[in-house]
Amino acid sequence: MQYALEISHLEKVYKGGFHALKGIDLKVEKGDFFALLGPNGAGKSTTIGIITSLVNKTKGEVKVFGHNIDQQLEQAKTFLGLVPQEFNFNQFESLLTILINQAGYYGVNRKLALERAEKQLKQLELWDKRNDSARMLSGGMKRRLMIARALMHNPQVLILDEPTAGVDIELRRSMWDFLRELNQQGITIILTTHYLEEAEMLCRNIAIIDNGVIVENTDMKSLLATLDIETVILDIKTDSAKAKLNGFVVRQIDDHTLEIDVKKCQSLNQMFSQLTEQGIEVVSMRNKSNRLEELFVRLVNKGSNASANVEAVGAN
Amino acid sequence: MQSAVNRIALQSILYKEVHRFMRIWVQTLVPPAITISLYFVIFGSLIGSRIGEMGGIDYMSFIVPGLIMMSVITNSYSNVASSFFSAKWQRNVEEMLVAPVPNWVIVAGYVGGGMIRGMLVGLSVTIVSLLFVDLQIHNIWVIIATVCLTSAVFALGGLINAIFANSFDDISIIPTFILTPLTYLGGVFYSISLLPEFWQGVSQINPIVYMVNAFRYGFLGISDVSLTVAFSVLITFIIVLYTIAMTLISKGIGLRS
Numbered sequence: 263m264q265y266a267l268e269i270s271h272l273e274k275v276y277k278g279g280f281h282a283l284k285g286i287d288l289k290v291e292k293g294d295f296f297a298l299l300g301p302n303g304a305g306k307s308t309t310i311g312i313i314t315s316l317v318n319k320t321k322g323e324v325k326v327f328g329h330n331i332d333q334q335l336e337q338a339k340t341f342l343g344l345v346p347q348e349f350n351f352n353q354f355e356s357l358l359t360i361l362i363n364q365a366g367y368y369g370v371n372r373k374l375a376l377e378r379a380e381k382q383l384k385q386l387e388l389w390d391k392r393n394d395s396a397r398m399l400s401g402g403m404k405r406r407l408m409i410a411r412a413l414m415h416n417p418q419v420l421i422l423d424e425p426t427a428g429v430d431i432e433l434r435r436s437m438w439d440f441l442r443e444l445n446q447q448g449i450t451i452i453l454t455t456h457y458l459e460e461a462e463m464l465c466r467n468i469a470i471i472d473n474g475v476i477v478e479n480t481d482m483k484s485l486l487a488t489l490d491i492e493t494v495i496l497d498i499k500t501d502s503a504k505a506k507l508n509g510f511v512v513r514q515i516d517d518h519t520l521e522i523d524v525k526k527c528q529s530l531n532q533m534f535s536q537l538t539e540q541g542i543e544v545v546s547m548r549n550k551s552n553r554l555e556e557l558f559v560r561l562v563n564k565g566s567n568a569s570a571n572v573e574a575v576g577a578n
Numbered sequence: 579m580q581s582a583v584n585r586i587a588l589q590s591i592l593y594k595e596v597h598r599f600m601r602i603w604v605q606t607l608v609p610p611a612i613t614i615s616l617y618f619v620i621f622g623s624l625i626g627s628r629i630g631e632m633g634g635i636d637y638m639s640f641i642v643p644g645l646i647m648m649s650v651i652t653n654s655y656s657n658v659a660s661s662f663f664s665a666k667w668q669r670n671v672e673e674m675l676v677a678p679v680p681n682w683v684i685v686a687g688y689v690g691g692g693m694i695r696g697m698l699v700g701l702s703v704t705i706v707s708l709l710f711v712d713l714q715i716h717n718i719w720v721i722i723a724t725v726c727l728t729s730a731v732f733a734l735g736g737l738i739n740a741i742f743a744n745s746f747d748d749i750s751i752i753p754t755f756i757l758t759p760l761t762y763l764g765g766v767f768y769s770i771s772l773l774p775e776f777w778q779g780v781s782q783i784n785p786i787v788y789m790v791n792a793f794r795y796g797f798l799g800i801s802d803v804s805l806t807v808a809f810s811v812l813i814t815f816i817i818v819l820y821t822i823a824m825t826l827i828s829k830g831i832g833l834r835s
Contacts, residue, residue, distance in 0.1 A: 351670050354601075366589065367677035368583070370586065
């Protein structure tokens with residue numbers, strides 16, 4: 263098995279003593295579409311910062327395609343493309359200049375860089391803006407420019423730190439298609455996002471980080487299979503107070519809305535047949551939250567409770 | 579292979595740096611020429627005519643090398659200080675930090691950019707000076723060597739300043755409180771041999787004295803200091819400042835968390 267990324271016992275303590283990473287281990291297979299999720303301040307950006315050498319690690323080891331960043335940093339860097347969370351290009355330069363310069367830092371000559379810039383800008387629908395100053399772009403365009411920039415040296419691993427933050431749904435979906443296409447071409451993608459449906463739709467493997475610790479690291483299907491209860495919301499025509507469902511936990515939200523917990527061992531047919539028997543007509547049904555979101559909240563809460571318990575024990 | 583990658587990376591940084599100051603040439607190249615013209619008019623024509631000669635040379639001709647050197651110093655320093663700090667502030671320095679660009683290439687690229695601006699401004703000031711004096715050249719190689727080494731020293735100084743700077747105010751403190759006084763006291767407008775013995779001794783610790791005098795020697799063939807000492811001082815400064823800059827960037831001070 264060839265790994266695009268191997269992280270062992272990675273620790274980071276910032277000046278001031280904040281322990282951002284507490285010895286994380288992570289492996290990302292070549293060609294994977296990998297989600298690194300976690301609440302704000304969990305350590306996702308610190309991890310990405312260390313991989314891309316923007317943050318100095320305190321302890322541990324990072325390898326990119328077998329190249330240890332302590333001994334072979336420059337080789338490791340050639341494999342990586344980074345789309346950071348915040349816009350970090352020169353706002354006063356044109357799109358073409360930004361892309362050609364970035365390619366140059368990887369040793370791509372200007373002629374080839376110009377060809378690649380044209381290809382990337384056309385694919386990301388920015389070609390018409392190629393000579394405009396980057397500050398004139400909309401938020402969504404700036405996000406696409408950052409993706410184009412990260413692809414200029416044909417990286418083997420693309421790391422995207424919340425690439426669709428603040429992007430409208432239409433553009434987000436087109437970016438999903440673009441990322442899927444890149445992954446199909448063999449590029450390993452590591453994604454952090456706060457949109458959990460995005461991770462669920464795109465990623466095959468997932469790690470959840472909380473308080474500097476990996477609380478879950480598995481494939482997406484296995485993780486979703488652990489979800490034992492799903493909550494559905496039903497909009498009904500008749501008075502919701504009349505609904506009685508044996509074996510289901512039912513909460514009345516308002517006169518025409520019910521919230522129902524459906525266990526994994528139960529079927530929706532059982533629920534619907536009971537409702538039909540009672541003459542209750544269902545207008546629409548939706549999940550209360552995304553399945554991954556449910557699991558994420560549980561795992562993160564479990565992690566927080568565990569750390570609180572550890573701190574409480576420590577205090578004693 | 580790696581050398582070709584480094585060469586292209588260096589060219590990219592140099593291109594970016596030159597493109598940056600050329601894009602705003604009205605702010606970067608024109609003001610020094612105007613300022614130096616005023617020096618020529620006030621210190622050269624108006625006051626200089628009353629001073630007469632200095633070191634056996636017409637006063638206007640005497641101050642020209644120092645004024646050119648003054649513009650080279652301030653521009654090579656401020657170019658790198660403002661450009662590198664802007665890159666830090668806008669975070670586009672990360673474009674280079676994530677790429678396989680060796681630290682020496684980053685230093686060479688920025689310093690090279692500062693040197694080019696310093697020399698272009700020096701050239702424009704030299705052209706302006708031709709309107710006021712009949713410029714003679716005693717030794718072109720000394721002129722070229724001095725201007726290259728001096729601009730490198732101050733470009734490195736500007737880079738170190740930018741690495742430590744946390745705000746735009748921080749990149750104006752050193753030029754205002756250190757560089758300008760040292761330049762004015764560095765023998766631009768007078769020969770240090772005119773000073774009392776004590777102040778001549780004090781002037782020996784001002785590195786700009788060596789740069790101005792070496793440069794003046796290249797034009798006029800006169801100098802208050804030995805050329806060997808002047809070039810030794812310049813080379814020592816370059817080695818020390820380069821080592822400091824490389825250490826700071828390698829450790830990621832001011833750049834990496």
